[in-house]
Amino acid sequence: MELIVGTVTNMLISSSMFILVALGLAFIFNMMGILNLAHGTIYMIGGYVTYAFAVWVGLNSWAALLVSTAIFALFGVFLEKFCFRPFVGNFDAAVLVCVGITVVLQNIVNNMLGTQVMAVPHFIRGIFRAGLVSVSYERMLTFAIGGVLTAVIILFVRETALGQRMQAITQNREAALLQGINVNRLQSLACAIGCALAAVAGSLMGAYTNLSPFMGDDMLATILMLVILAGAGSTGGIVIVGAILGSMNAILPVLLTGDYAQAIYVVIVVIILLFRPEGFFGHEA
Amino acid sequence: MNSQATTHTVKRKGRTRATRGAMLGLLLLLVCLLPLTTDNPYWLHIFILTLIYIIVSSSFRFVSTSGQLPLAHAAFMGVGAYVAGMASTLLGWPAWVTIPLGAVLAALTGALTAYPFARLRALYYALASLFLGMAIIYAIIAPRDWTGGRPGLSGIPALFPDTREVFYYLCLALTVLSLLALYRFEHSRIGTTLKAIAQSHMVAGSVGINEVFYRILAVGVGCFFAGLAGAIYAHYNTVLSYTSFNLMATLWIVIYVLVGGIGSFAGPIIGTALLVIVPEVFRELKAFVPYVSAGILLLVVYLMPQGLISLPLLVKSWFRDRADRKAIHVK
Numbered sequence: 001m002e003l004i005v006g007t008v009t010n011m012l013i014s015s016s017m018f019i020l021v022a023l024g025l026a027f028i029f030n031m032m033g034i035l036n037l038a039h040g041t042i043y044m045i046g047g048y049v050t051y052a053f054a055v056w057v058g059l060n061s062w063a064a065l066l067v068s069t070a071i072f073a074l075f076g077v078f079l080e081k082f083c084f085r086p087f088v089g090n091f092d093a094a095v096l097v098c099v100g101i102t103v104v105l106q107n108i109v110n111n112m113l114g115t116q117v118m119a120v121p122h123f124i125r126g127i128f129r130a131g132l133v134s135v136s137y138e139r140m141l142t143f144a145i146g147g148v149l150t151a152v153i154i155l156f157v158r159e160t161a162l163g164q165r166m167q168a169i170t171q172n173r174e175a176a177l178l179q180g181i182n183v184n185r186l187q188s189l190a191c192a193i194g195c196a197l198a199a200v201a202g203s204l205m206g207a208y209t210n211l212s213p214f215m216g217d218d219m220l221a222t223i224l225m226l227v228i229l230a231g232a233g234s235t236g237g238i239v240i241v242g243a244i245l246g247s248m249n250a251i252l253p254v255l256l257t258g259d260y261a262q263a264i265y266v267v268i269v270v271i272i273l274l275f276r277p278e279g280f281f282g283h284e285a
Numbered sequence: 286m287n288s289q290a291t292t293h294t295v296k297r298k299g300r301t302r303a304t305r306g307a308m309l310g311l312l313l314l315l316v317c318l319l320p321l322t323t324d325n326p327y328w329l330h331i332f333i334l335t336l337i338y339i340i341v342s343s344s345f346r347f348v349s350t351s352g353q354l355p356l357a358h359a360a361f362m363g364v365g366a367y368v369a370g371m372a373s374t375l376l377g378w379p380a381w382v383t384i385p386l387g388a389v390l391a392a393l394t395g396a397l398t399a400y401p402f403a404r405l406r407a408l409y410y411a412l413a414s415l416f417l418g419m420a421i422i423y424a425i426i427a428p429r430d431w432t433g434g435r436p437g438l439s440g441i442p443a444l445f446p447d448t449r450e451v452f453y454y455l456c457l458a459l460t461v462l463s464l465l466a467l468y469r470f471e472h473s474r475i476g477t478t479l480k481a482i483a484q485s486h487m488v489a490g491s492v493g494i495n496e497v498f499y500r501i502l503a504v505g506v507g508c509f510f511a512g513l514a515g516a517i518y519a520h521y522n523t524v525l526s527y528t529s530f531n532l533m534a535t536l537w538i539v540i541y542v543l544v545g546g547i548g549s550f551a552g553p554i555i556g557t558a559l560l561v562i563v564p565e566v567f568r569e570l571k572a573f574v575p576y577v578s579a580g581i582l583l584l585v586v587y588l589m590p591q592g593l594i595s596l597p598l599l600v601k602s603w604f605r606d607r608a609d610r611k612a613i614h615v616k
């Protein structure tokens with residue numbers, strides 16, 4: 001029972017966090033055609049910035065989370081203006097810029113704090129108990145925030161005028177420009193949302209597990225898989241594929257020992273990709 | 286008039302070829318003399334690593350001429366390294382057997398995996414091969430008893446334990462041979478075919494080119510040299526860790542190639558030499574080494590979009606523009 005409850009909560013938490021980070025990557029990829037290889041690093045730094053505000057500055061955890069989210073929204077605007085916009089349509093240069101950012105940020109964190117074990121202070125304490133089931137509130141909260149934010153973002157993209165303009169850019173950049181949509185501003189908005197979501201996810205995971213300078217690398221690999229498997233231009237697909245990957249990520253280690261589980265997980269993804277390169281829900285081959 | 290122009294160009298071409306040959310000879314001589322310039326074994330270590338990574342990045346570029354971005358390349362280097370390392374630690378085979386074995390097995394795994402991957406193109410190929418690289422790395426570290434798992438494989442016999450100089454010359458010879466082979470491949474009918482496939486697989490298919498065969502061939506040849514470099518690395522370093530071959534390692538190879546210039550044969554060589562050697566100049570400030578690399582990287586992206594190889598052209602055009610402006614001013 002313990003094992004089942006633990007696995008189910010792990011499933012829910014990793015799914016919601018994967019989806020949250022992947023949404024940002026997908027926005028940037030769909031609208032600008034740039035694969036933001038620095039997204040995992042932003043997720044990692046997001047956790048560290050929240051830690052810095054909560055522990056060093058001494059803010060409340062929630063306030064620290066808000067401040068760090070705001071900082072990363074601004075960082076997203078900066079990133080779009082100086083690092084992505086000049087390289088739209090130039091895949092090689094975009095890869096170089098993103099890797100450059102990753103190397104710099106990751107090394108700053110690793111050199112300053114790499115050896116220390118640290119975690120974002122808990123957002124909430126206590127354990128929920130009902131009969132045989134006991135789950136910490138922290139885990140429930142992580143899943144709840146992830147789920148609510150995902151729902152809000154999807155409603156935003158589908159229902160509001162701004163979101164629909166973003167979808168128009170995804171479908172056809174030139175046509176969107178001709179319709180008088182301010183493409184640059186919406187790209188900024190997408191990058192800001194994407195980076196902010198990554199920072200939120202990093203902070204939540206930093207409270208749920210420990211922070212590490214390399215936690216972004218695994219996340220980057222997972223969200224790349226997620227976005228490609230979901231297919232270009234699909235936000236709903238990300239939720240479904242995110243749930244599948246999150247479940248696999250939680251269930252496989254229970255059945256197999258560590259690295260075999262990882263190997264099988266990646267091999268399954270590669271095989272799916274070989275048969276459906278355009279992803280499950282993509283509209284272009 | 287026309288024939289005159291032709292003879293003129295032929296003459297010029299002949300002259301550049303001669304000067305080119307002389308310059309290459311001079312460069313080779315300098316590289317041969319390099320170990321004599323320093324007593325510090327650490328620099329020799331850096332030079333050996335540079336040579337090994339030149340093989341890897343040049344073979345990466347060779348695969349990329351066929352329009353495929355092989356983001357599993359460091360993993361194939363790992364296949365070569367681990368095959369050589371395991372053959373010598375578990376079976377006790379000598380290095381003269383294990384190094385070719387590593388190269389051949391890396392080429393075989395590369396070619397076998399290339400067959401299903403030949404249905405993917407462009408970005409989808411790049412990402413699928415990235416995941417393939419991850420799968421290979423996990424497959425390497427999962428059987429802990431044979432490969433040493435996450436802590437790594439240790440106790441591989443060094444090829445020349447006493448002198449690094451001999452190893453340097455061996456590496457140099459292998460690097461020069463590999464580069465010659467890759468150059469010949471690229472400038473042969475095969476290389477032209479690969480470039481045709483990269484430009485348009487449909488046109489290439491319509492003139493009777495077997496796209497799948499040539500793409501597998503490109504990956505096989507590229508992985509052979511990656512595996513060769515890995516096997517040499519195994520017998521040089523004597524300890525292997527999966528972190529030398531994972532996603533970040535592949536991204537560094539991509540960086541070496543792109544910083545040098547992916548469009549030219551000399552690009553990966555220049556990029557690797559610069560990015561491996563220059564940060565070491567700053568190694569007294571150990572923490573700053575990654576920033577130096579990243580700085581070079583960002584400088585190249587913003588100032589030289591075609592890579593470092595385009596620097597002379599950029600300088601030339603800058604001077605010409607300035608001369609033009611001056612001429613206008615005088616007028």
